[in-house]
Amino acid sequence: MTKKKKFPRWILPAALTAAATLIVLFFLQLLFLPKYMSDIPEGAMVAEYYEETTDHEVIFVGDCEVYENFSPITLYENYGITSYIRGSAQQLVWQSYYLLEDTLRYETPEVVVFNVLALKYDEPQSEAYNRMTIDGMEWSLAKIGAIQASMTEDESFLDYLFPILRYHSRWSDLTGEDVTYLLSRDKVTHNGYYMRVDVRPVESFPEPDVLADYTLGSNAMSYLDKMRELCEENGIELVLVKSPSLYPHWYDEWDAQMVEYADTYGLYYFNYAAMADEIGIDYSTDTYDAGLHLNLSGAEKLSDYFGAWLTETFDLTDYREVEEYREVYAEKIAFYEEMEAAQYAELEEYGEIVSW
Numbered sequence: 001m002t003k004k005k006k007f008p009r010w011i012l013p014a015a016l017t018a019a020a021t022l023i024v025l026f027f028l029q030l031l032f033l034p035k036y037m038s039d040i041p042e043g044a045m046v047a048e049y050y051e052e053t054t055d056h057e058v059i060f061v062g063d064c065e066v067y068e069n070f071s072p073i074t075l076y077e078n079y080g081i082t083s084y085i086r087g088s089a090q091q092l093v094w095q096s097y098y099l100l101e102d103t104l105r106y107e108t109p110e111v112v113v114f115n116v117l118a119l120k121y122d123e124p125q126s127e128a129y130n131r132m133t134i135d136g137m138e139w140s141l142a143k144i145g146a147i148q149a150s151m152t153e154d155e156s157f158l159d160y161l162f163p164i165l166r167y168h169s170r171w172s173d174l175t176g177e178d179v180t181y182l183l184s185r186d187k188v189t190h191n192g193y194y195m196r197v198d199v200r201p202v203e204s205f206p207e208p209d210v211l212a213d214y215t216l217g218s219n220a221m222s223y224l225d226k227m228r229e230l231c232e233e234n235g236i237e238l239v240l241v242k243s244p245s246l247y248p249h250w251y252d253e254w255d256a257q258m259v260e261y262a263d264t265y266g267l268y269y270f271n272y273a274a275m276a277d278e279i280g281i282d283y284s285t286d287t288y289d290a291g292l293h294l295n296l297s298g299a300e301k302l303s304d305y306f307g308a309w310l311t312e313t314f315d316l317t318d319y320r321e322v323e324e325y326r327e328v329y330a331e332k333i334a335f336y337e338e339m340e341a342a343q344y345a346e347l348e349e350y351g352e353i354v355s356w
Contacts, residue, residue, distance in 0.1 A: 034167070036132070038177060041188040042067075042089040046099070046136030048189055049086055054328050055107045057316050058083035060192065061096040061227075062115035065243035068293040070113075072191035073336045074303035076329050079311050080318030085192025088133040090125060093118045094223045095133045097230070098146035102137060104234060110314055111237045114227060116258055116269075117250065122217025124152045134160060149223075190336045195296055197343040198353050202283040202291040205247050214253035221261075228265060237314060240269040244276045244302060246283070246291035268313075272302065279305045288353075296340065 036043030045067060058081055060066045067087030075081040086099045096114060103109075124130070130150045137143040147160045159166040188194070231238040240262060242250055255271055262269035272279060279302055283291055286298030294302060310316060319325040346353055 034131075034135075036185075036188075040132070042194065043132040044136065044185055044188050045192060045194070046086065046088050046133055047185070048136075048187060049084060049103070049192070050138055051187075052084065052191075054082065054325055055109075056082045056084040056191075057110045057319075058113065058310065059100070059103055059109040059111070060085040060087060060113045060115075061091070061100050061103075062087055062113075063091040063118055064089060064194075064293055065115045065117050065245055066113070067189070067192055067194050068196070069243045069245065069299050069302055070306065071193050071296070071299045071303040073193070073329075073333060074300045075307045075310075076319065077333065078304055079307040079316075080320040081307055081310060081316055082319050082325065082329075083191060085189075087192055088129075088136075090121075090129040091118060091133055092121050092125065092150065093220045093227075094149040095130075095146055097223045097227045098142045098149070099133075099137070100227060100230060101145070102140055102142035104230070105140060105142070108234055109236060110316060111239060111310065112227075112231055113239045113241055114224075116240050116242050116254075117245075117248065119216045119220045119224065119258075120248070120254070122220045124150050127152055127155050130155070135163065187335070190332065190339070193299065195299075195336070195339055195343065196288040196293075196353060197296045197340060198288045198347055199285055199295060199297075200288055200290050201285070202246060202287060205249075205291070208249035208251065211251070214251055216254060216257055224261070228267070238267055240267055241306075242271045242273050243294075244272040244279065244281050244298075245293060246273070 034040075034043060042064075056072075058075070060070060060083065064087070067085045070083075070085060072081075072083040072085060075083050086096075086103060088095070091099075093114075096118065100112060130152070134143065134146050134150060137146065147157060151157070228238055230236075240258060242255070242258070250271070250273055255274075258269050258271075261267070276283070281294070281298055281301060286294055286301065288295035319329070343353055
């Protein structure tokens with residue numbers, strides 16, 4: 001008779017204890033992670049992409065000069081173009097590259113739009129801004145690449161792998177918001193667009209610094225090459241733009257390098273800062289922060305202008321004629337109009353935007 005092998009009695013309690021510990025650590029990590037709701041909503045933008053249910057023919061990547069200056073809802077309403085802005089605060093060019101790589105796991109757009117201001121940075125800048133881009137990415141080889149390319153000297157890969165190691169000290173700063181948004185977050189963007197309806201006209205800017213060298217950095221330009229090559233491999237048109245923002249300063253020398261780059265590789269490049277009058281941008285009414293970014297009025301003007309060019313240049317689908325998309329975008333438009341009305345109401349009541 002063969003005796004059944006008995007496992008030590010301690011294995012089951014040990015396994016249950018380990019499982020319970022992992023569950024507690026998981027929820028503690030969710031609790032300690034910044035929620036980016038009422039405070040610094042820009043940190044919530046990257047994660048919202050994964051909630052999308054339809055594809056997009058146009059994908060934007062870049063910093064605040066895309067997510068505050070282009071309105072995908074306007075592109076859809078006026079031209080039937082489906083688009084999404086995979087933007088984040090101070091998004092560096094290598095982060096844009098890996099966000100595009102991540103996007104291609106889900107869809108292949110017809111057009112990718114990259115805002116070139118980020119090329120001024122040739123090396124990692126700030127852990128806080130890194131986190132606002134990278135923490136919201138789903139785990140993949142693209143996220144690993146973004147971490148490795150972005151880490152400053154004081155950062156550790158383990159802190160990204162196990163964010164509780166980085167954020168455990170937030171226990172003294174926790175608020176009711178950390179509990180409310182433990183498992184889900186409110187939407188803060190409209191297909192990646194961050195809305196502001198208030199107006200602060202342009203007054204003046206300091207004179208731009210004189211630089212010792214106006215050559216855009218080799219590291220930054222190598223990632224622009226990688227982005228271009230990735231688009232070529234996937235049959236995607238890459239469009240380079242400089243948004244119509246007045247600060248930080250976009251030097252003529254940088255602009256000339258972009259013109260030369262676009263000519264060399266047969267790309268489209270538009271310096272919309274130099275085309276503001278043609279677009280109809282009025283810096284006394286179309287910016288909410290004195291020329292750094294456009295407000296809703298300015299973003300809708302730029303988007304209408306850009307959408308007309310996209311429609312004339314590429315064979316894009318008019319998704320207003322596709323029932324599935326009409327239903328999805330009816331909800332998006334309602335949310336867009338609801339936020340617009342709410343922000344105007346705040347302006348009337350408080351004289352400023354207080355909750356967006």
